[in-house]
Amino acid sequence: MKTQARIALFEGHHGQVVLRELPLPVPAAGETLVRVLGCTLCGSDLHSFEGRRQVPVPTILGHEIVGEIIDQGPGSPREDPQGQSLNPGDRVTWAIVAHCGHCFYCLRGLPQKCQRGVKYGHEPLRDERSLNGGLASHCLLAPGSTILRLPPGIPLALAAPASCATATIAAACEAAGDLRGADVGIFGAGLLGLTACAMAHDRGASRVYCVEPSSPRRSRSIRFGAVGCESADQLSSLVQSSEVPPGLDVVVELSGSTAALEQALPLLRMGGTAVLVGAVFPGPPAGIVPEQIVRRQLTLRGIHNYSPRHLQQAVAFLAEAVGRWPLDELVTDWLPLEEIGRAFQLARDPARIRVGVVP
Numbered sequence: 170m171k172t173q174a175r176i177a178l179f180e181g182h183h184g185q186v187v188l189r190e191l192p193l194p195v196p197a198a199g200e201t202l203v204r205v206l207g208c209t210l211c212g213s214d215l216h217s218f219e220g221r222r223q224v225p226v227p228t229i230l231g232h233e234i235v236g237e238i239i240d241q242g243p244g245s246p247r248e249d250p251q252g253q254s255l256n257p258g259d260r261v262t263w264a265i266v267a268h269c270g271h272c273f274y275c276l277r278g279l280p281q282k283c284q285r286g287v288k289y290g291h292e293p294l295r296d297e298r299s300l301n302g303g304l305a306s307h308c309l310l311a312p313g314s315t316i317l318r319l320p321p322g323i324p325l326a327l328a329a330p331a332s333c334a335t336a337t338i339a340a341a342c343e344a345a346g347d348l349r350g351a352d353v354g355i356f357g358a359g360l361l362g363l364t365a366c367a368m369a370h371d372r373g374a375s376r377v378y379c380v381e382p383s384s385p386r387r388s389r390s391i392r393f394g395a396v397g398c399e400s401a402d403q404l405s406s407l408v409q410s411s412e413v414p415p416g417l418d419v420v421v422e423l424s425g426s427t428a429a430l431e432q433a434l435p436l437l438r439m440g441g442t443a444v445l446v447g448a449v450f451p452g453p454p455a456g457i458v459p460e461q462i463v464r465r466q467l468t469l470r471g472i473h474n475y476s477p478r479h480l481q482q483a484v485a486f487l488a489e490a491v492g493r494w495p496l497d498e499l500v501t502d503w504l505p506l507e508e509i510g511r512a513f514q515l516a517r518d519p520a521r522i523r524v525g526v527v528p
């Protein structure tokens with residue numbers, strides 16, 4: 170058995186990571202040691218790597234991770250929330266935040282904001298037990314981690330993003346309310362946007378539109394069941410021509426653009442809901458007309474990360490999505506950990522949706 174873990178360490182020098190070795194820890198009470206099978210690079214990893222986002226350093230980035238259990242500490246979870254047993258050799262995903270279950274925010278239904286939480290891929294490396302990121306050969310899962318056994322039929326390319334992109338979209342869809350018969354506008358056709366198009370369909374949406382200025386990304390959204398729109402203006406003209414009251418029931422903003430939010434709100438019908446997900450970096454303030462929110466009875470919801478139930482919903486969605494939605498094509502490259510620098514370089518190419526790393 171291996172006694173060393175290999176890690177790609179980000180020390181805060183933008184555009185650089187260094188490979189290091191650490192002694193492999195023995196899991197303590199409540200901990201689970203996994204071997205990393207693959208980790209996809211999320212947009213926020215890229216932002217941290219390039220210095221567009223503050224992250225405590227040194228750190229092991231990477232939080233869209235699939236692993237295989239190799240060792241379980243005393244009292245660590247032996248069953249997942251669906252009642253499936255957890256044993257060495259099992260292929261698993263886990264929620265991005267390990268939560269305590271009894272702090273102020275945990276008790277208010279926001280375990281992702283746990284005051285004692287451990288957020289994978291976002292924690293400083295303090296010692297050899299801080300194996301918290303996916304850009305490594307191993308991860309040490311903290312007590313309070315929600316670990317799910319993955320169905321065997323879900324390939325790595327679909328399973329890796331489950332713990333960030335897919336589960337976040339499950340949380341966004343829940344915030345959007347009942348999607349059966351709804352007309353939905355998705356802003357942005359990255360992995361989150363394309364997943365949102367497919368999930369909205371699976372939840373019974375009537376029509377799904379995807380606003381994306383980049384032509385290759387927009388044309389891909391068509392394969393995820395969306396009507397591709399170059400701009401909000403084009404979407405507006407499409408919904409004007411419908412026979413029912415013009416507009417959308419739901420918009421999901423994934424681009425992070427203030428302008429997109431300003432363009433999205435007027436597209437909503439009476440009683441519509443806007444779910445904001447993309448604005449995870451500081452941007453200019455939005456011009457919003459409060460009277461319009463009041464008279465049109467609009468709901469604005471922000472969604473950041475998710476609760477454990479959303480990861481369960483994400484895995485259930487992915488199990489059904491295999492062969493129905495071309496999600497497997499969205500991870501274009503898999504590189505070894507030794508080529509992590511090149512992996513980040515490839516991930517900067519807007520034509521690539523996700524790049525994966527296999528240690």
Ligand SMILES: [Zn+2]
Binds near residue numbers: 214333334
């Ligand atoms: Zn992420």
Ligand SMILES: [Zn+2]
Binds near residue numbers: 272
């Ligand atoms: Zn807590």
